[in-house]
Amino acid sequence: MANHSQIRDMNGPHPFTVKLLSWYENHARDLPWRAHPEPYATWLSEVILQQTRVDTGTAYWHRFLNAFPNVKVLASANSEDVMAQWKGLGYYSRARNLHAAAKAIVHDLDGQLPETAEGWKRLPGIGPYTAAAIASICHQEAVPVIDGNVQRVLSRLFNIDQPVDRKSGRVAIEAAADALVSSQNPGISNQAWMELGALVCKPKNPNCGQCPLHSECLSRAEGTTRDRPVKQPKKRPKDVMVNFDVKRRKIGSGPLEWWIERRPQKGIWGGLESFPLVMTETTTPPPQEDAIWGPVLHILTHMRMNAWFHFSEIQTSHDAGGEETEGLWVAVTDSHRTWPRLIDKVLMDLQNQAVKN
Ligand code: SF4
Incomplete structure (x- = not known):
């Protein structure tokens, strides 16, 4: 058809x-x-x-x-x-x-x-x-x-007042895009x-003077460009606390190394490497102890994360994980590792501190 x-x-x-x-x-x-x-x-x-x-x-x-x-x-x-x-x-x-x-x-x-x-x-x-x-x-x-750019342009061009993240708004945008x-x-x-x-039709400051559809644009004519696209109010990101178990060791003249495990494929940071971690939905900080560092605030689209790092020094040349886990000792200088940006940043800070001391 x-x-x-x-x-x-x-x-x-x-x-x-x-x-x-x-x-x-x-x-x-x-x-x-x-x-x-x-x-x-x-x-x-x-x-x-x-x-x-x-x-x-x-x-x-x-x-x-x-x-x-x-x-x-x-x-x-x-x-x-x-x-x-x-x-x-x-x-x-x-x-x-x-x-x-x-x-x-x-x-x-x-x-x-x-x-x-x-x-x-x-x-x-x-x-x-x-x-x-x-x-x-x-x-x-x-x-x-229909991506975010097209959604914005069409909602302004046709002055669509339905939320574009609701069915009514989506239908209106799809009909317009299909016709165009x-x-x-x-x-x-x-x-x-x-x-x-x-x-041109940028989110905050559309440059209507340079727009080829300046004379056709309904929201420009009605003065509603700032209010388009209409979106439902965003949900507040949830607060979570993440406690990282950071084991480190230094054997002889070797580099400072950290125990890293691969995350399960599903869930946050799926398939990446990380210090072993426990995540809970709370804003209450963990009890203070000597070898703890934090909180490091890390914001993702759907959550505000307060990260705490619990350190322990390990004197072993063996694996530091449990029987169920797969992990390895790595030096921060190993550029092939794939850990989340938060860990990357924290490890670099820690490595810099170690060099200074
Ligand atoms: S006239 Fe302005 S608001 Fe309308 S489509 Fe062009 S840039 Fe966007």
């Missing part, structure tokens, strides 16, 4: 899209994955840029593509190497899902990347946004891409809407 864009495109693209495309031709950023869009490289760029700024993301995109130039190489890599290449980008579930999807492509699809949005959506960790972006950019499928995507050039038109949000 033809969608709105195909029916309307019989008479040419929507007039808003025509204006937008002419703006895009002159203002699109020169990003490396845009020159010759290829599904694997486009997929990487979309996943990396989901929670990362373009300048940082571009460096990681080159680095990742260099280490894993195609889906087969990525599928056969071990997870520690994948995590090591991702190190510093945060939101490690993206790397785990990329790796799992690459394995699924090689094992279940004979190494062939999907060519439709529906096909992409069947892979681990790939949602409607990423699927639509790859299918429209690389395979010219006329599906709209060009069936002849869906990849370019999708990228143009996203680019308008990234460069």
Whole structure:
């Protein structure tokens, strides 16, 4: 069945899209994955840029593509190497899902990347946004891409007063996006809407004077741009306390080492390395003792974490974990380790203190 864009495109693209495309031709950023869009490289760029700024993301995109130039190489890599290449980008579930999807492509699809949005959506960790972006950019499928930028632009352009994170608002945004995507050039038109949000219709200070849709924009005319998009009030992040069990040792003239264990795949910092930890939902600090350090406040999107570090000196050349755990002694200078940013920071501080003493 033809969608709105195909029916309307019989008479040419929507007039808003025509204006937008002419703006895009002159203002699109020169990003490396845009020159010759290829599904694997486009997929990487979309996943990396989901929670990362373009300048940082571009460096990681080159680095990742260099280490894993195609889906087969990525599928056969071990997870520690994948995590090591991702190190510093945060939101490690993206790397785990990329790796799992690459394995699924090689094992279940004979190494062939999907060519439709529906096909992409069947892979681990790939949602409607990423699927639509790859299918429209690389395979010219006329599906709209709705990311935060597009959501903001459309909610302002059409002055949508329903919360965009509720069903009513989502439906309104989807209908608008569906009507605006060009069936002849869906990849370019999708990228143009996203680019308008990234460069002009910015969250805090939209540059309406430079906007190609200045005269069409309803929220600009009504003076509501600051109030769009409408969102439901955010839930307060929950307060948690994390107690880290920090064992360290120094054997002979060897380096100072720390006992690190790999976290379970599910849950916070899944698959990363960490000091053994216990997390509880409380704001009450632990009883004070000599070898304790904290609290270190660490804020994630859904929680405010007060971290406490309990130190003990170990005089053994053996493992320091229980029978059920797998871990190892590591020196902080080992740059291949994949621990959360909080641990990275704390370890560097501790190492610096050790050098000073
Ligand atoms: S006129 Fe202003 S608010 Fe409206 S779409 Fe353009 S930049 Fe956004």
